[in-house]
Amino acid sequence: MTTPFANSSIRRRLVIQLSLIAAILSLTFYLIVRFVAEQAAIDTQDNILAASATSIADALYSERGEVNLELPYSALSMLGSISEDRVFYRVIVDGETLTGYTDLPEPTPLPIPSNAVFSTFDYRGEEVRSVAVARTVSSSGQAVNTTIIVAQTRLGLEAISSSISTTAAFVGVGFFIFLTTLSLLSAQSALSPLRRMTQSIKRRGPHDLSPVKTQLPSELVPLVAALNKFMARLHASLTESEAFVAEAAHRIRTPLTIVRTQAEVVLRKLEKPEDKKALRKMIRAVDESSRSAGQLLDHAMVTFRIENLLTAKLDLGEITRDTCEHLSPTAGLKDINLIVRIPDEPLPIAGDSILLQNALRNILDNAIKYSPADSDIHVTIEKSDHYEVSFTDQGRGFGKADLKSLTKRFSRGDNASDIVGSGLGLTIADEVARAHKGRVHIRSNTEGPGACVSLILPRV
Ligand SMILES: Nc1ncnc2c1ncn2[C@@H]1O[C@H](COP(=O)(O)OP(=O)(O)OP(=O)(O)O)[C@@H](O)[C@H]1O
Ligand SMILES: [Mg+2]
Known part of the structure; x- marks a missing residue:
């Protein structure tokens, strides 16, 4: 008996497809979590930067026609609470730097009083996030334009996003393993009717060609219907061959027996030794044919019974x-x-x-x-x-x-x-x-x- 060669496996295909979906879902999950977390970290830093710049702007005052600043300690300390990042600031009054780092770049476009401008750039060898806030201070009846720029390095922010990314990656991998295990189990359970059907056919006796009546999912019904039809045809053809073998044996042996009997009768009547010799040869040939026919038909019957061994x-x-x-x-x-x-x-x-x-x-x-x-x-x-x-x-x-x-x-x-x-x-x-x-x-x-x-x- 030859076992059909399997060139693919439904289970493997299902598991691979479900695992691919799991991988795509896990990756999407990872990317979304990372994006949202980074955005949240940036927003947090921006809010603190804006609060710091606003509190500096609030501390500007005018005295004797000059705009002055009493730098509030809280304005810079609130930035320090994020991490060990370096903080830079610059207060520009009427185009002149009043205090702070004179080389801290002004943003373009310049902010308008109601709008803070955020930007990211390299400053003194490090990436910084900066906010620029505009404020108009009235001095001796004149409106003086001031710009407050506060910048902070992004080390803390990067540390936060890398820690969130690592956590998201771990959760993503866990999610992938969980989904892959689930897909394995579901492939197993989806194919269990097929396994049950195979078992029920395997358990049959060698002569059992009756139709398969196991409860089946609808997808397997056409296959089993075809199998049942095939078994019915096989049953009919086996019955036919059995009858054919018996009939053939009878039809070949009977005339040969008659020929032999007649030849024996004739042999007794013959007198010439050469005639007798010739007839004996003929009888021997008939015996050989009869024996061969008998053995061939026996062999056919034996082969048939072995194939359907009961x-x-x-x-x-x-x-x-x-x-x-x-x-x-x-x-x-x-x-x-x-x-x-x-x-x-x-x-x-x-x-x-x-x-x-x-x-x-x-x-x-x-x-x-x-x-x-x-x-x-x-x-x-x-x-x-x-x-x-x-x-x-x-x-x-x-x-x-x-x-x-x-x-x-x-x-x-x-x-x-x-x-x-x-x-x-x-x-x-x-x-x-x-x-x-x-x-x-x-x-x-x-x-x-x-x-x-x-x-x-x-x-x-
Ligand atoms: N008991 C035995 N003594 C001597 N030779 C034997 C014996 N049994 C088998 N053989 C040898 O083995 C050969 C094969 O035996 P086998 O029964 O397959 O064929 P067969 O007897 O020649 O023909 P048949 O198919 O009519 O039985 C025989 O031809 C014979 O040479
Ligand atoms: Mg023999």
Whole structure:
């Protein structure tokens, strides 16, 4: 039996597709969390920067026509609360730097009083975030424009976003593992009806070709319907072939038997030795054909039964005794003694009785056929961890024949040319033995001339 080659797996495909979706979802989740967290951190810094700049702007005052500033401590300390970042500020009054870092760049466009302007740039070798706030201060009745710029390095911000990114990455990976496990479980459960169906078909007996009636999901119904139709067709065709084999056997053997009988009658009437010789040749050819037809049809029947092996509990001793009884008239024709020594106890075995009888009959038939008249054939069964049914004769033996090749189809030994045969007897015995997990053992008789052929079968 050949197992179909699987070039893909639905489970693997499902798991890969679901895992890909899980990976995309996890990555999207990671990117969103990172973006939102970074934005939140930037907004927080911007708010503090704006509050700081506004509190500096609030501290501007005018005195004797000049705008002055009493820098409030809280304005810069609130920025320090974020981290160890460096803070820079610059207060510009009427275009002149009143206090702070004179090189701190002014933003473009300049802020208008109601709007703070935020920007990010490199200052003194570090990236800074800055806010510029505009305020108009009235001095001696004149409106003086002031700009307050507060900037802060972004180390704290970067630390926060990197920590959030790491956390988001861990959560993303966890999310991915969780989803992949879920997808594995769901693929497993989605395919369980398929597994149940396979089990229910596997559990069937070899002859069970009845339709599958398991409860199925709708997707599997067309497949099982096709399978059921196929089994119905197979059942019909098997029944047909069985009938055909029996009919063919009958149709071939019957006319051959008639030809043979008629030839025998004619033979008795003939007088010329050359005519008799010719007719004898014809009879021999008819015998060969009849034997070949019989063996070919037996072989076809055996092959059919092996393919549909139906085993039952049998008694090997009983089957062997029946076979001996069946062939004892043939042995009697040659005055051959069948000495049967079988243990007087049940010898249980699981098998097909017709097949086993056929195998034993072919081995015993050989022993009788290749034995001289007035000899003995010993039939024994030995019981150890297996059974060994042996047929030992005192005939011509195998000579120089290659023993292994004798079980091949149509293989006959050099010693058998004078005896009618088709070379299928041991093939049938060997095929039956293998179908029952046993084998045929062919060897010479160790206690004198002759052959010893055994059928070895496992015990139940
Ligand atoms: N008991 C035996 N003694 C001697 N030779 C044997 C014996 N059994 C089998 N052989 C040899 O093995 C060969 C194969 O046996 P097998 O039964 O397969 O074929 P066959 O007897 O020639 O033909 P058939 O198909 O009619 O039985 C025989 O031709 C014969 O040479
Ligand atoms: Mg034979």
